[in-house]
Amino acid sequence: MVATKIDGRAFAETVRQDVARHVAQLRSDHGVTPGLAVVLVGEDPASEVYVRNKGKQTRECGMASFEHKLDAATSEAELLGLIDRLNADPSVHGILVQLPLPLHIESNKILNAIDPAKDVDGFHISNVGLLGTGQKAMVPCTPLGCLMLLRHHHGKLDGLNAVVLGRSNIVGKPMAQLLLRDNCTVTIAHSHSRDLESIVRSADIVIVAVGRPEILTGDWIRPGATVIDVGINRIERDGKTKLVGDVHFDSAADMAGAITPVPGGVGPMTIACLLANTLTACCRAKGLPEPSSLTA
Numbered sequence: 001m002v003a004t005k006i007d008g009r010a011f012a013e014t015v016r017q018d019v020a021r022h023v024a025q026l027r028s029d030h031g032v033t034p035g036l037a038v039v040l041v042g043e044d045p046a047s048e049v050y051v052r053n054k055g056k057q058t059r060e061c062g063m064a065s066f067e068h069k070l071d072a073a074t075s076e077a078e079l080l081g082l083i084d085r086l087n088a089d090p091s092v093h094g095i096l097v098q099l100p101l102p103l104h105i106e107s108n109k110i111l112n113a114i115d116p117a118k119d120v121d122g123f124h125i126s127n128v129g130l131l132g133t134g135q136k137a138m139v140p141c142t143p144l145g146c147l148m149l150l151r152h153h154h155g156k157l158d159g160l161n162a163v164v165l166g167r168s169n170i171v172g173k174p175m176a177q178l179l180l181r182d183n184c185t186v187t188i189a190h191s192h193s194r195d196l197e198s199i200v201r202s203a204d205i206v207i208v209a210v211g212r213p214e215i216l217t218g219d220w221i222r223p224g225a226t227v228i229d230v231g232i233n234r235i236e237r238d239g240k241t242k243l244v245g246d247v248h249f250d251s252a253a254d255m256a257g258a259i260t261p262v263p264g265g266v267g268p269m270t271i272a273c274l275l276a277n278t279l280t281a282c283c284r285a286k287g288l289p290e291p292s293s294l295t296a
């Protein structure tokens, strides 16, 4: 291994401390407590772990956490009713509806029903449009976390070749927008891209968000490149369940200049950015100055 391991867990801890400090100040100066509502429909064990972690970290930062666990058979209309109530609730500054939703519910309809000002996931079409046109938006947590790690590691990203593998609405597309805003030359590549190998080899920065275990190996990586692994895949190996990324860590670490591990890389940053976004949403709702170190 020649690469520097980018410690997302440690960096997320500093972000959370920053959030906690601002939250304490909001309370003492203005009597305001930011609140985050997390909605989970159905019983996916992995999702329940994430929701529990989000609730715990929200409270640890001094914010209020509201958890809504709904039955898998909840109708779209019932879920829309809950969103309406959360939109109207002044103690709720951020709303996150855990994805994926059951198939009988149309995700886009739900995401677009969330008040854009409370859309801490940044998935509402208004926020997508604002980000795409360079206006002030709520920025999706995972890409924001990746950007914070990249800025911290590289400093200025100006002029770098950035390749984003994956074109999802939750990671690939918003990630590309953020990198473009920081003056990278951005390529979004995906399963239909021709000559993927040479595209990846051109990258100073590779962000991998395709959802396939260990699909990117070291032989494609330009020596010294920075590799950000967004994948979280649970696989069976040697009779044990193991968490691996979309990057084959050992081979990639022999080529890369810096690389994020899984676990302990992007994942913890995602939750830290959710807390940061909740604080930002609260400040905007109250017309108070927002902490600039916590936004894109």
Ligand SMILES: Nc1nc(=O)c2c([nH]1)NC[C@@H]1CN(c3ccc(C(=O)N[C@@H](CCC(=O)O)C(=O)O)cc3)C=[N+]21
Pocket (backbone or CB within 6 Å): 049, 050, 096, 097, 098, 099, 100, 121, 141, 142, 232, 243, 262, 263, 264, 265, 266, 267, 268, 269, 270, 271
């Ligand atoms: N509306 C919505 N917004 C989300 O942000 C969202 C979602 N839906 N659905 C599910 C995914 C998944 N997700 C993760 C967050 C943190 C870790 C995380 O902290 N992972 C730890 C390991 C956790 C473990 O051990 O399982 C790590 O990478 O170190 C993982 C996954 C957010 N998601």
